[in-house]
Amino acid sequence: MKKGIQGILLMILLWTGLFVSSDVVSAEDGSALKRVQDEGVLVVGTSADFPPFEFYAEVDGERQVVGMDMMIAQKIADDLGVELEIQDIGFDSLLPALEARNVDIVIAGMTPTAERRKSVDFSEIYFKTFQNIMVRAEDEEVYTSLESLKGLPIGVQSGSLQEGLAEQIEDAELMSLTNLSDLLLALKTNRIEAMVMQGPNAEAHAGNDEDLHTFVGAFEMEDDDAGSAVAFRQGEDSLVAAVNESLAEIAEQNLTDEYLAVAGEYMAQSEDSEAEESGFAANYWDYFWDGTSITLLISAVSVLVGLILGFILALMRLSKSLVLKGLATAYVEFVRGTPLLIQVMFIYFASGLVVNLPALAAGIIAVSLNSGAYIAEIIRGGINSVNKGQEEAARSLGMSKKEAMRHIIFPQAVKNIWPALGNEFITIIKESSIVSVIGVGELIFQTRVVRSISFQGILPLFVAMLIYFALTFTLTKLLNFYEGRMNHD
Amino acid sequence: MIKVNHLKKSFGKNVVLKDLNEEVSQGEVVVVIGPSGSGKSTFLRCLNLLEEPTGGEIVFEGTTLTGLKEKEMNQLRQKMGMVFQQFNLFPHKTAKENLTIAPVKSKGVNQMEADNKAVKLLDQVGLGDKADAYPASLSGGQQQRVAIARALAMDPDVMLFDEPTSALDPEMVGEVLKVMKDLAKSGITMIVVTHEMGFAREVADRVLFMDDGYIVEQGTPENIFTQPAHERTQDFLAKVL
Ligand SMILES: Nc1ncnc2c1ncn2[C@@H]1O[C@H](COP(=O)(O)OP(=O)(O)OP(=O)(O)O)[C@@H](O)[C@H]1O
Ligand SMILES: [Mg+2]
Numbered sequence: 001m002k003k004g005i006q007g008i009l010l011m012i013l014l015w016t017g018l019f020v021s022s023d024v025v026s027a028e029d030g031s032a033l034k035r036v037q038d039e040g041v042l043v044v045g046t047s048a049d050f051p052p053f054e055f056y057a058e059v060d061g062e063r064q065v066v067g068m069d070m071m072i073a074q075k076i077a078d079d080l081g082v083e084l085e086i087q088d089i090g091f092d093s094l095l096p097a098l099e100a101r102n103v104d105i106v107i108a109g110m111t112p113t114a115e116r117r118k119s120v121d122f123s124e125i126y127f128k129t130f131q132n133i134m135v136r137a138e139d140e141e142v143y144t145s146l147e148s149l150k151g152l153p154i155g156v157q158s159g160s161l162q163e164g165l166a167e168q169i170e171d172a173e174l175m176s177l178t179n180l181s182d183l184l185l186a187l188k189t190n191r192i193e194a195m196v197m198q199g200p201n202a203e204a205h206a207g208n209d210e211d212l213h214t215f216v217g218a219f220e221m222e223d224d225d226a227g228s229a230v231a232f233r234q235g236e237d238s239l240v241a242a243v244n245e246s247l248a249e250i251a252e253q254n255l256t257d258e259y260l261a262v263a264g265e266y267m268a269q270s271e272d273s274e275a276e277e278s279g280f281a282a283n284y285w286d287y288f289w290d291g292t293s294i295t296l297l298i299s300a301v302s303v304l305v306g307l308i309l310g311f312i313l314a315l316m317r318l319s320k321s322l323v324l325k326g327l328a329t330a331y332v333e334f335v336r337g338t339p340l341l342i343q344v345m346f347i348y349f350a351s352g353l354v355v356n357l358p359a360l361a362a363g364i365i366a367v368s369l370n371s372g373a374y375i376a377e378i379i380r381g382g383i384n385s386v387n388k389g390q391e392e393a394a395r396s397l398g399m400s401k402k403e404a405m406r407h408i409i410f411p412q413a414v415k416n417i418w419p420a421l422g423n424e425f426i427t428i429i430k431e432s433s434i435v436s437v438i439g440v441g442e443l444i445f446q447t448r449v450v451r452s453i454s455f456q457g458i459l460p461l462f463v464a465m466l467i468y469f470a471l472t473f474t475l476t477k478l479l480n481f482y483e484g485r486m487n488h489d
Numbered sequence: 490m491i492k493v494n495h496l497k498k499s500f501g502k503n504v505v506l507k508d509l510n511e512e513v514s515q516g517e518v519v520v521v522i523g524p525s526g527s528g529k530s531t532f533l534r535c536l537n538l539l540e541e542p543t544g545g546e547i548v549f550e551g552t553t554l555t556g557l558k559e560k561e562m563n564q565l566r567q568k569m570g571m572v573f574q575q576f577n578l579f580p581h582k583t584a585k586e587n588l589t590i591a592p593v594k595s596k597g598v599n600q601m602e603a604d605n606k607a608v609k610l611l612d613q614v615g616l617g618d619k620a621d622a623y624p625a626s627l628s629g630g631q632q633q634r635v636a637i638a639r640a641l642a643m644d645p646d647v648m649l650f651d652e653p654t655s656a657l658d659p660e661m662v663g664e665v666l667k668v669m670k671d672l673a674k675s676g677i678t679m680i681v682v683t684h685e686m687g688f689a690r691e692v693a694d695r696v697l698f699m700d701d702g703y704i705v706e707q708g709t710p711e712n713i714f715t716q717p718a719h720e721r722t723q724d725f726l727a728k729v730l
Contacts, residue, residue, distance in 0.1 A: 392539055393577035393636075397591035397643055398567030400559065407594055411581050 032236035033080075036104055039485050041083045043356075044073045045103035047091040047276040049180055049452035051204045052263035053109040053228075056449050059266075063286065066266050068259040069107045069228075071249060072126060076230075077244045089439035092159050092178055093345070095120055097438075099232055102353035102359075105243065106231040111161040111200060112224050121234050125227035126247045127256055131165055132202035133217040134195040139212045143194055155183040155192040162196040163221045177478075179448060182210070183419060192215030200260070208455045280459055284450045289461065291446030292467055298364055298432045298442060303375075303425050305368035310375025317380055328376065335373035343370055348487035362440075363435030371428055376426060382417035383409060404426060415486060426472045443467060490515045490537065490550060491647065497544030498531055505531045507702035509545070513647075513680060518673045520689040520710075521682045524697035524725055529682040532699065533649045536680070537569040538562055552644065567596060570640025574652040576632045578624040580663065584611060584635045585620040588642040590640050596643065603642070610638040630661030634668055641655060641672075650681040686730060690714060698722045 036042055046069060048054045065086045077084035089097050094106045098120060112122035134462040135143045143149055151171040157165040158176035166174055175185050175192050180201075186192050188211060195203070199216065206214040230247070231239050250256060316328035335343070347364040347369070357365075386409050394404035436445035447464040451457060491513040498506040505528045513519055521529050524527055536547060536555040538554060547554040554565065579587050588607035592598040606705070609615050614634040624632055640648060652661075654662045666688050673679055673692045683689065689696055689710055698706045698711040698721075706719045714730075718724050 042504040387577075389575050390574060390579065393571075393573065393579070394591070395563075396537060396539060396566055396569070396571035397595070397640070398563050398565075399591055399595045400563050403594050407590055408579055412579075415581075 006106065006263075023193045029237040032233075033238035033242050036082060036239065037080060039082070041085050042073070042077045042080060042105070043085045043087060043103045044070075045087050045089050045094050045097050046070070046079075046108040047094060048086075049448060050109055050198075051267055051452070052200055054107075055263075055267070056453050057266040057269060058065035067263045068127070068413065071259040071262065072230075072247075072256075073107050073249060075255070076243055076246045080242060080268055087439055088441075090178060090437050091358070093437055093439070095231065096349050097352065098231060100382055101233075102348065102352035102356065102419040106110070107238070108231075108369060109201070109228045110231055111227065112229045112231075113161055113164065113221075115164075116231070119234070121236070123232070123240055123243050124229040124247055125229050126250060127228045128226055129228060130199040130226070131162065131217050131219050132197050132199045133219070134184075134187065134197050134202050134206065134212060134213045135213045136194070136214045137211050140194070144215070146217055146219070149194050152193040153191070153236045155186055155195040156177045157183065161225055162198065165221070165225075166196045168219055181448065181449075181451035181457060184209075187212075188310070188457060205455065208267070257474070280454070280456070280463075284454060284460070284463075287446040287450050287469060288443070288463060290391050290441060290463075291357060291443035291465075294360070294440065294442040295429060295432055296471070298360075298367055298435065298440070299425060299429045301333075301364050302371050302428055303421070303431070305364075306371030306375045306424075306428075307421070309368065309372030310377075310379050313372060313376035314379035314383065317376065318383065319360055327399070332373045332376050335370055336377075340367070340370050340431055345440060348456045359435075359438045363432075363438060363440040367428060367432055367435065371424060374424055375421065375426075378417055378420040379413070382413035382415075382420070385416050386412045418486065419428075420481055421477065422475070422483075425479075426475055428467065429471055429475070490517075491680075492548040493536075493545070494548075495545035496532075496542055496547060497537060498528075498535055498540060501544050505702055506535065506542075509702075509704055511697070511704060511707075513678065514552045516676050516678055517694045518681070519638055520693040520697050520698060521680065521697045521699060522684070522686070522689065522725070522729075523697075523705075528693045528701045528702050529699055530651050532681065533571070533651050533682060536647075536649060539571075563595065565589075566632055567643050568646045570643060570645035570648045572633070572636050572648065572650045574655050576624075576629070576636045576656070578632050578636055578639070580624050583623055584616065585623050586625070587635055588639050591639075591645050593641055596619075607638075607642060610641055611635070613662070613671075628661060629657045630664045630710065632664045633657065633661075637665075637668055637672070637712070644689065647678045647680065652682055653690055654683065656686060660700075662682065682684045684729060686714070698725065700725070 046054045046065065048056055048065045052067055053069045054065055055067045056063055059066065066089055070086065073086070074084050087103055091108065094110070095116065097103050098106050099144060111124070133143070133146070133149070146169050149169050149172065152173065153175055154166050154169055154172040155175045155177065156166045157180055158178050163174070163176055166172055175186065177186070183195050184205065187195055197214070198215065202214040208214045230243055230394055313328045313332060315326040317332070319325060344363060344366040347358070347366040348359060351357040351362055358472065389409055391404055394408040399407070433444035436442060436448065439445070443464055447460045450460040454460065493511045494511040496506055497504070497657065509532060523529050523533065530684065531540060535542050542555070549565065552565070577589065582590060585604065585607045588601040588610060592603045603695060608617065611620055614637060616631060619627060619631060624635070629633065653663050653669070655678050657665065662685070666685060669681070669688070670692055693710050695707060696710050697704050698713060700721050706711055706713065706717065706722050707717055713722065714726065716725060
């Protein structure tokens with residue numbers, strides 16, 4: 001058992017070694033640019049809850065990530081002569097995804113702060129911006145300056161430039177959340193008094209929500225902190241140079257104004273569809289439907305794969321071989337002793353170093369590996385719960401260990417395993433929401449998207465909650481039905 | 490047919506069988522009696538290797554049962570039927586399936602043949618009409634009769650019984666003992682651990698008295714029950730008779 005754990009630790013060390021060395025090794029000789037052009041695809045990471053820079057909208061009946069940054073990305077891809085592929089990932093995970101080679105570059109309204117420059121390289125600044133304070137409309141007269149916010153609870157997006165700027169508000173009590181929609185909801189529900197937000201983004205929100213009011217904050221900023229730039233892995237100078245060329249053209253021709261105007265139209269379009277009054281659920285049904293399908297897909301595949309893996313692990317744990325037993329025990333204990341969140345991120349980022357695994361596949365693999373460990377325990381428990389006399393009776397009739405397991409013990413164990421397996425399925429349906437951190441479009445992820453495009457904080461959460469409940473409740477009833485049919489004694 | 494030489498068995502520090510020597514010949518019916526904890530069950534379980542002896546040897550039909558390979562052990566067990574105190578029927582199988590599963594899966598008998606034989610054996614134990622019943626719907630006595638038929642379905646040379654009537658309600662003891670008596674008449678070798686002294690007296694060729702890991706005394710039922718030589722045998726019989 002100790003050996004097994006050491007093996008896993010060693011594996012982790014090797015992986016992390018790869019992380020570190022990959023940063024150092026990439027000596028530049030034009031290979032980065034060549035790689036992108038050879039592959040014919042530029043994979044751009046972004047975090048699509050940031051209008052007017054990146055957000056979802058319907059384009060020719062299809063949902064896409066649009067916005068100023070995406071048009072810049074398209075221009076860069078066109079200039080390079082390659083296809084553009086967008087990957088929507090949580091803002092926090094963007095730079096890890098970049099370093100782990102899940103994406104080629106990051107365009108996400110990202111400010112090239114000194115802190116970030118330690119781990120990645122940046123292009124020239126392509127968009128100068130200002131920073132705003134967002135308050136409730138009713139407080140318009142009360143909060144008019146940074147001074148007026150002294151000592152109050154202030155919300156910022158975690159890991160953002162604004163998090164640093166908020167320190168300039170005297171004695172501010174900072175509340176850092178990953179998600180802007182959550183922060184806006186916190187503001188509207190009086191949990192915080194104000195937020196620091198990127199200027200155009202704050203204006204987009206205030207313009208769409210009469211309960212909000214925003215004004216420019218008089219922050220002291222470094223030059224670098226006053227704009228957005230494209231992020232690269234360190235040392236990929238040829239790619240940086242190529243992108244800078246495209247950015248220079250954009251600046252020359254003032255294309256950002258044009259791009260922002262187009263983004264504004266998309267935002268207006270999503271408002272229009274709201275104005276149709278066809279109801280919230282009808283408007284965003286597609287998002288919830290997609291999310292539900294993916295949640296079910298992840299859960300079903302993970303339970304199936306987990307079942308096979310769990311079965312093998314359970315047999316290993318019940319076997320006489322100390323090596324097999326130790327390996328299986330180490331695996332089960334390790335997986336059960338670490339959070340699924342970390343496993344998901346680990347698989348996604350670590351796999352990015354070797355093969356470019358789509359986020360959905362990485363998510364399914366992580367959840368499957370995780371459920372395998374839990375299902376192994378369920379199966380083992382089910383087998384152990386079969387009366388010892390059953391095995392003895394079978395063996396006394398001359399059945400081999402294998403035959404006794406297959407014909408006598410396992411069929412009885414299934415009756416104990418089945419309900420627990422059903423519970424595991426239900427758990428996975430709920431827990432699989434964790435894969436939203438790597439940008440898999442399951443139900444929680446889509447809920448986040450709906451919150452950002454509908455400018456509604458609570459209603460999407462409520463709808464998601466109802467869907468989850470409908471899924472788990474139906475499943476429970478279904479399982480009870482089959483469980484009832486299995487009992488003939 | 491079965492020869493036991495200096496058989497020893499301990500569980501950790503607990504020495505349960507200290508030094509057993511015994512020989513059972515073809516067709517003999519041997520009844521084992523003795524106080525609780527004296528090692529009777531352990532003795533039976535050592536005979537068909539459900540427990541691995543820690544010392545001594547057992548010779549069965551000319552084969553020494555130590556250091557056998559897994560496969561040889563399975564073949565050997567096919568020749569020794571065992572009936573348990575708790576029946577241990579397979580609850581997910583009907584009575585008939587309980588009888589056919591091992592012959593079909595382990596012995597390679599074809600299903601039809603096994604089915605026919607199962608029906609016959611169930612008839613023999615008086616349960617011809619219960620072939621398709623699941624164990625849970627049978628009484629204790631009926632379950633134990635199915636269990637006896639199940640062991641017989643493998644065509645064993647020896648039948649081992651470990652207190653087959655101890656878990657039964659008193660009114661059901663008779664039906665099981667009757668099946669066992671019929672079986673004894675058929676000439677099969679039997680080793681029976683039981684507290685049913687009436688059965689021992691009537692059916693046994695020989696009675697063994699075990700205490701504290703030894704076979705203290707043995708002889709015909711006549712001898713053991715009417716003039717036991719050892720004080721411990723006398724004490725025990727005084728309590729149970
Ligand atoms: N698997 C085991 N592990 C450890 N000790 C055991 C095991 N099986 C039996 N024993 C011990 O061996 C001793 C003899 O047990 P055994 O079941 O053979 O007695 P018995 O004569 O059959 O008694 P009873 O009349 O109560 O059935 C007891 O002390 C018991 O605790
Ligand atoms: Mg016993």
